[in-house]
Amino acid sequence: MSTVEDREVGAQRPVPIAAPRYRAGTGRVPVALLVPALVGLAFLVLPLLGLIVRAPWSTLLQRLTEPGILTALRLTLETATLATVVSVALGVPLAWLLARVEFPGRRVVRALVTVPLVLPPVVGGVALLLVLGRKGLLGSWLDTTFGVTLPFTTTGVVLAEAFVAMPFLIIAVEGALRGADTRYEEAAATLGAGRWTTFRRVTIPLVAPGIAAGAVLCWARALGEFGATITFAGNFPGVTQTMPLAVYQTLEGGDLDGAIVLSLILLVVSVTILASLRDKWITSP
Amino acid sequence: MNDTLSGTGEALLDAHLVVERDRFRLDATLSIAPGEVVALLGPNGAGKTTALRALAGLLPLTAGHIRLGGEILDDPARRTWVPPERRHVGVVFQDYLLFPHLSALDNVAFGPRSYGMNRLESRQRAAAWLRRVGLSDKARAKPRHLSGGQAQRVALARALAVDPPLLLLDEPLAALDAGTRMDTRAELHRHLGEHPGATLLVTHDPLDALVLADRLVVIENGQIVQEGDAATVTAQPRTDYVARLVGLNLYRGLAHDRTVRIGPDFSLSVAEAAEGDVFVAFPPTAVALHAREPEGSPRNVWPATIDTIQRHGDNLRVQISGPVTAAADITPAAASQLRLASGQQVWAAVKAVETRIYPAASRRSMPTPPPDATPAPSSGGTNRPTLAARQAREPWQP
Numbered sequence: 001m002s003t004v005e006d007r008e009v010g011a012q013r014p015v016p017i018a019a020p021r022y023r024a025g026t027g028r029v030p031v032a033l034l035v036p037a038l039v040g041l042a043f044l045v046l047p048l049l050g051l052i053v054r055a056p057w058s059t060l061l062q063r064l065t066e067p068g069i070l071t072a073l074r075l076t077l078e079t080a081t082l083a084t085v086v087s088v089a090l091g092v093p094l095a096w097l098l099a100r101v102e103f104p105g106r107r108v109v110r111a112l113v114t115v116p117l118v119l120p121p122v123v124g125g126v127a128l129l130l131v132l133g134r135k136g137l138l139g140s141w142l143d144t145t146f147g148v149t150l151p152f153t154t155t156g157v158v159l160a161e162a163f164v165a166m167p168f169l170i171i172a173v174e175g176a177l178r179g180a181d182t183r184y185e186e187a188a189a190t191l192g193a194g195r196w197t198t199f200r201r202v203t204i205p206l207v208a209p210g211i212a213a214g215a216v217l218c219w220a221r222a223l224g225e226f227g228a229t230i231t232f233a234g235n236f237p238g239v240t241q242t243m244p245l246a247v248y249q250t251l252e253g254g255d256l257d258g259a260i261v262l263s264l265i266l267l268v269v270s271v272t273i274l275a276s277l278r279d280k281w282i283t284s285p
Numbered sequence: 286m287n288d289t290l291s292g293t294g295e296a297l298l299d300a301h302l303v304v305e306r307d308r309f310r311l312d313a314t315l316s317i318a319p320g321e322v323v324a325l326l327g328p329n330g331a332g333k334t335t336a337l338r339a340l341a342g343l344l345p346l347t348a349g350h351i352r353l354g355g356e357i358l359d360d361p362a363r364r365t366w367v368p369p370e371r372r373h374v375g376v377v378f379q380d381y382l383l384f385p386h387l388s389a390l391d392n393v394a395f396g397p398r399s400y401g402m403n404r405l406e407s408r409q410r411a412a413a414w415l416r417r418v419g420l421s422d423k424a425r426a427k428p429r430h431l432s433g434g435q436a437q438r439v440a441l442a443r444a445l446a447v448d449p450p451l452l453l454l455d456e457p458l459a460a461l462d463a464g465t466r467m468d469t470r471a472e473l474h475r476h477l478g479e480h481p482g483a484t485l486l487v488t489h490d491p492l493d494a495l496v497l498a499d500r501l502v503v504i505e506n507g508q509i510v511q512e513g514d515a516a517t518v519t520a521q522p523r524t525d526y527v528a529r530l531v532g533l534n535l536y537r538g539l540a541h542d543r544t545v546r547i548g549p550d551f552s553l554s555v556a557e558a559a560e561g562d563v564f565v566a567f568p569p570t571a572v573a574l575h576a577r578e579p580e581g582s583p584r585n586v587w588p589a590t591i592d593t594i595q596r597h598g599d600n601l602r603v604q605i606s607g608p609v610t611a612a613a614d615i616t617p618a619a620a621s622q623l624r625l626a627s628g629q630q631v632w633a634a635v636k637a638v639e640t641r642i643y644p645a646a647s648r649r650s651m652p653t654p655p656p657d658a659t660p661a662p663s664s665g666g667t668n669r670p671t672l673a674a675r676q677a678r679e680p681w682q683p
Contacts, residue, residue: 188399190374191395
């Protein structure tokens, strides 16, 4: 969840005009702000340090080569990426609709979109099961008509992750669209571009940084998804067991060291990928 | 567009713009002939931009109509409305709005591409337009690497690249600094002279209007308060605002060092040295009138005859003729002291430091003839693009 802050704080970003750095008078930071700030920092960082300190470094290499770990890791990355692709494909147009088209009930739709944000993921999983489950409203029809079963499959994992993560993307992209200068779109219209051409050739490039930020946020959320996944897709190694689920199961099985190793891997992989993406995207606005 | 070629002299744009919003009502009738440049002048909030947006299709009319070359673009009574992307109306926006993610070339190619040209053709066309505005070497540059003047020229090329029968310019020079402005204005003047369609220039700068336009239309509070050619509007301002707005004496002449020859036997001394074809401008407040020939300081002094005296604000505007016609603003006290009356002989004086000078670099003469004296566009001959050039620009026209 620290991804967006990371992006914004990216002060190394090349700025065309060197902005003067304002020095707050040294030693003038009020204690009432400084103390809670430092406590907050410690609260966020210490657990991660604990993970590193307690890691079974001596047996780490041996544990890393255990076959289950790689499978779970690959599954996690694949499903999170697919969930992000689904979210971008559906979420960007939805964000555009919310930001650019006036229609009755727009406020209601916007509120509905954000519901999965506040909904406990487990509840989301139950809801998905009720609609897309084998006996669900849509699920039974899918099952009898196409023979497609979604729950307890890898596709189910992707759906559960997209359900939970897509609102993050929609909110980020809608914000970017609202912040973008709509006069560029008017200029495109006077040059003969219809709404679709304008969207494709002007709007998308203009809000690309917003979409990238939203996608990263969405991907990070999908990577750590647990509640909806385990409810809707279950916890089958190799099929639906993603890293968070594996961590949980290992911990439940009493293997603390194993859980730590899995957690470390998840931590390292996600931080590395986010950091490299950040460098790539921030350079060209 | 055929009107442009046949040059019937009829209005290419015929519009009655009525837009009602909140407490504002725009009600203005505009008609522009092919090849004609009309300046829409007015203070902030007068409705200039509203008029421009209505013409571009970015704002629907409440009533009235817009007809361009016989096609109805907007007519609420007939429930007709053509969206902006099908109007073929070129717009140069105030801060240009060049797409920041596209190169100068791709910005200019955007219009042709949208109107159905393929990638190669549209790029060739864009390259030709960049060459015309003298920016071939900047084709690959992103807008943020262009100077203000260059961005303005790219914006102009982008708007003209779709061969719009109607070109709209929204304060095209407002974003430029004074130095760039002068050159860009002269350049813009040349391109507008070559544009065969109708041109509407929205501005609050009288100098831009006087230099660039054939005819001025002044609006205040959504209403047209005056229209006519520069000379008429300057000579007979109908409202205070107009008087202040177009309060400029403007001449064209041949400069050498600090002297500009304006007529066969009339020259003005100016503050800045220049060479060649230039405009000289000074405000009516800079003109002093004397009963006898004044002596002393290096001034421009000439004998003149008073034509008309009109009240404007706290001052009087005196129209004088002689080797050149000019407007002078003087206080009522000075007027009574001089016992000014029509037909009276006076001496007019202008300090060199009160003059402004800038290159003309164009064929158009100032002040411009009244609109009914404007030659039909096809007879404009050399001013117009050649037929070959026009045909090359034709292919995707409807």
